[in-house]
Amino acid sequence: MxxxxxxxxxxxxxxxxxxxxxxxxxxxxxxxxxxxxxxxxxxxxxxxxxxxxxxxxxxxxxxxxxxxxxxxxLDPEQIVLDKLERTGRKYPVEKAKGRSTKYDRL
Structure with a gap:
């Protein structure tokens, strides 16, 4: 659905x-x-x-x-995608992969 x-x-x-x-x-x-x-x-x-x-x-x-x-x-799907984009900038794969460290400590 x-x-x-x-x-x-x-x-x-x-x-x-x-x-x-x-x-x-x-x-x-x-x-x-x-x-x-x-x-x-x-x-x-x-x-x-x-x-x-x-x-x-x-x-x-x-x-x-x-x-x-x-x-x-608000469009639920769009706000999730927008948030993923912002979060992706804070937690780039090369720094964050496999880590639970907060973005300001990566």
Missing amino acids: STERTIEALRTFMAERDWGQFHSPENLAKSISIEAAELLECYQWDGDADRDEVTGELADVLTYALLLADRLD
């Missing part, structure tokens, strides 16, 4: 329930953080989290992220 089809499905789902009224950028950003914490909780005590639980929580994070991008009239 393409990102545009997914966003359109989200728009329809939210409109049918009149939930858009609750989706201010602030509320969506909060929801991303809350759902990310729930995703992290899947790994709280060991690294072998239940795949179904992880899948559900990751879906929640992605859902709110897509809703926020839509609300801010």
